[in-house]
Amino acid sequence: MSVLRLERVCRYYESTPPVKALHEVDLEIEAGEMLAIVGPSGSGKSTLLNVMGTLDRPTSGRVWVDGEETSDMSDGALSGLRSSQLGFVFQGFHLMETVGIVDNVATGLLYQAVPKRQRRDRAAAALTKVGLGDRLDARPTQLSGGQRQRVAIARAIVADPALVLADEPTGNLDSSTSRDIMELFANLNQAGATIVVITHDNELADQLPRTVAMSDGQIVADRVKAISQAAGGVS
Amino acid sequence: MSQSSVRPLDLIGIGTIGLRSRPGRTALTAIGIAIGIASMVAVLGISSSSKANLIAEIDSLGTNLLQVQGGQSVLGESSPLPVSSQAMVDRIPTVTDSASVIQIATKVQRNRFEDEPNGLSVLAVGRGANKTLELEAASGKLIEGETASLPVAVLGSVAAERLGISRVADGVTVSIAGHNFAVVGILKPLTLNPDLDRSVMIGDWAAFDLLGVDANPSTIYLRVRPERIEATRPLLARTANPKAPNEVSVSRPSDALEARAKVDKGLQQLLLGLGGVALVVGGVGVANVMVISVLERRGEIGLRRALGAKRGHIRSQFVIEAATLAGIGGLIGAVLGSAVTWAYATRQGWLVDIPVTGLAYGVGGALLIGAIAGLYPASKAARLDPAEAVRPHA
Ligand SMILES: Nc1ncnc2c1ncn2[C@@H]1O[C@H](COP(=O)(O)OP(=O)(O)OP(=O)(O)O)[C@@H](O)[C@H]1O
Numbered sequence: 158m159s160v161l162r163l164e165r166v167c168r169y170y171e172s173t174p175p176v177k178a179l180h181e182v183d184l185e186i187e188a189g190e191m192l193a194i195v196g197p198s199g200s201g202k203s204t205l206l207n208v209m210g211t212l213d214r215p216t217s218g219r220v221w222v223d224g225e226e227t228s229d230m231s232d233g234a235l236s237g238l239r240s241s242q243l244g245f246v247f248q249g250f251h252l253m254e255t256v257g258i259v260d261n262v263a264t265g266l267l268y269q270a271v272p273k274r275q276r277r278d279r280a281a282a283a284l285t286k287v288g289l290g291d292r293l294d295a296r297p298t299q300l301s302g303g304q305r306q307r308v309a310i311a312r313a314i315v316a317d318p319a320l321v322l323a324d325e326p327t328g329n330l331d332s333s334t335s336r337d338i339m340e341l342f343a344n345l346n347q348a349g350a351t352i353v354v355i356t357h358d359n360e361l362a363d364q365l366p367r368t369v370a371m372s373d374g375q376i377v378a379d380r381v382k383a384i385s386q387a388a389g390g391v392s
Numbered sequence: 393m394s395q396s397s398v399r400p401l402d403l404i405g406i407g408t409i410g411l412r413s414r415p416g417r418t419a420l421t422a423i424g425i426a427i428g429i430a431s432m433v434a435v436l437g438i439s440s441s442s443k444a445n446l447i448a449e450i451d452s453l454g455t456n457l458l459q460v461q462g463g464q465s466v467l468g469e470s471s472p473l474p475v476s477s478q479a480m481v482d483r484i485p486t487v488t489d490s491a492s493v494i495q496i497a498t499k500v501q502r503n504r505f506e507d508e509p510n511g512l513s514v515l516a517v518g519r520g521a522n523k524t525l526e527l528e529a530a531s532g533k534l535i536e537g538e539t540a541s542l543p544v545a546v547l548g549s550v551a552a553e554r555l556g557i558s559r560v561a562d563g564v565t566v567s568i569a570g571h572n573f574a575v576v577g578i579l580k581p582l583t584l585n586p587d588l589d590r591s592v593m594i595g596d597w598a599a600f601d602l603l604g605v606d607a608n609p610s611t612i613y614l615r616v617r618p619e620r621i622e623a624t625r626p627l628l629a630r631t632a633n634p635k636a637p638n639e640v641s642v643s644r645p646s647d648a649l650e651a652r653a654k655v656d657k658g659l660q661q662l663l664l665g666l667g668g669v670a671l672v673v674g675g676v677g678v679a680n681v682m683v684i685s686v687l688e689r690r691g692e693i694g695l696r697r698a699l700g701a702k703r704g705h706i707r708s709q710f711v712i713e714a715a716t717l718a719g720i721g722g723l724i725g726a727v728l729g730s731a732v733t734w735a736y737a738t739r740q741g742w743l744v745d746i747p748v749t750g751l752a753y754g755v756g757g758a759l760l761i762g763a764i765a766g767l768y769p770a771s772k773a774a775r776l777d778p779a780e781a782v783r784p785h786a
């Protein structure tokens with residue numbers, strides 16, 4: 158069963174002029190995959206990611222997340238789906254600067270009514286996974302940009318979601334830090350996470366096992382590399 | 393698919409994090425509410441302190457003084473108490489002291505040639521009056537024992553002023569029904585019975601012998617064992633005038649004073665109104681700051697939606713935040729208002745009486761105002777399109 162399936166998904170904006178941000182997109186992602194979405198600015202990458210993450214509802218077409226069809230779901234049900242099955246990473250890190258990084262990551266479990274102790278324990282474990290096990294007492298303001306994005310990634314994976322969606326997670330980072338973050342994603346993927354990453358950087362995208370290219374709201378290429386995932390490490 | 397949910401305690405944590413991360417703004421916004429609550433608490437506190445003080449004063453004078461008066465019959469004729477009424481009332485075991493007073497239908501003047509109306513009454517007072525009414529002489533002495541049959545008079549404080557007599561001296565007299573009475577004393581003002589301040593008292597025997605006054609008392613004053621006041625009161629009319637108990641009126645002078653202590657409502661209401669205006673302005677301030685806060689925190693709202701917050705969670709977060717913000721103002725206001733009350737009452741030498749229920753209402757009211765003020769910004773926040781909210785702002 159696929160983690161995510163889009164069927165003839167359209168997302169039109171009734172602005173002037175009207176915009177077809179997504180037009181008849183079909184896409185299927187299996188558990189354990191890691192793929193990049195690439196394409197020029199305005200091609201519909203973020204719109205696609207938001208529709209995949211149920212933050213946005215398609216104008217037409219259908220979306221399945223973890224086998225469940227989402228078009229008839231209420232706001233409450235979609236929120237439940239996001240809290241348990243989906244993890245998000247954004248270009249801006251969206252960290253609370255007045256609380257420590259453990260509490261920031263623990264927010265990823267807040268809307269599942271997990272007790273506080275357990276939230277913090279799982280947050281510490283997630284921070285260790287992203288390489289910040291020795292900085293648990295830090296606040297976001299004491300960290301570099303790359304480290305902050307690691308905190309945001311820990312928050313996205315703390316609930317063990319079926320799918321991690323990252324919209325230009327390296328957009329605010331220099332190229333060497335960007336490579337480190339992509340390597341982190343690759344490691345998490347190898348540990349079992351299913352990950353979708355939007356990037357402008359073709360070089361980074363080329364190192365991933367699968368690349369989906371967008372243009373004008375449509376998927377224009379969907380390449381799966383012949384190389385095995387194990388050999389597809391990023392250096 | 394199960395819906396997302398938040399533990400109630402966590403909801404409070406979420407609802408206050410915005411305030412904790414902007415302490416300066418929080419404090420400034422809370423000030424408006426604080427001023428409103430402080431002024432209301434101070435107004436209530438000061439007036440209840442002044443009332444508490446007055447009541448304590450009345451208590452020290454004795455709330456156990458009762459007054460039995462002959463009244464009017466159904467036909468409108470005046471109906472004085474029977475001559476024996478004081479003796480009858482004295483037989484009630486809970487009555488500790490009593491005095492009968494006869495209102496004499498005549499005028500009192502400085503001398504027999506004057507005829508200006510002066511509004512003063514002439515009273516014949518019997519034994520026990522000095523103790524029962526707690527009469528004290530500001531100058532001179534009281535009528536006692538043998539002097540009750542002599543032509544002597546004691547002046548109430550207002551009466552003395554109106555007659556132009558400031559202190560007792562040899563040869564000072566007043567004229568009552570053509571007879572000269574020597575002034576032997578001037579009374580201190582009587583807080584419980586201000587009517588008596590406007591009277592001239594003579595001994596009852598002098599009144600009978602010299603003026604031929606009837607012995608029917610107009611009023612009997614009595615002191616009752618303090619814990620038995622309510623039990624004694626209903627017995628008095630029947631005891632004093634068994635033939636016509638419903639023509640007798642029984643009252644308690646301290647009641648009238650306590651009632652008067654509650655009357656100064658006008659100014660209090662004006663000040664409360666001003667406090668209310670300050671509260672409303674404070675509430676608008678809270679709403680304003682919350683609207684700005686929602687605009688600024690679009691990204692945070694988007695992130696929370698991505699992490700699984702329902703619209704209701706976002707709405708609660710901002711309502712709680714607004715209520716807490718106003719509640720902080722309410723708390724500060726309650727403390728400030730209490731401090732002002734304490735300072736003012738202490739300066740006046742009053743008892744300090746801070747109305748605890750008033751404080752609770754103040755803080756509760758502030759919370760409510762905050763919640764109402766937060767409703768609009770919170771529903772704006774909840775209605776934000778999550779996809780729109782997570783987009784990086786240009
Ligand atoms: N709320 C909206 N109203 C109207 N048009 C919109 C709205 N949001 C996005 N669009 C349009 O939809 C199209 C796709 O936008 P989207 O953000 O998905 O592109 P993108 O590929 O993520 O671009 P970028 O690389 O710059 O992030 C663009 O033309 C954009 O202008």
Ligand SMILES: [Mg+2]
Nearest residue numbers: 202203204324
């Ligand atoms: Mg984008």
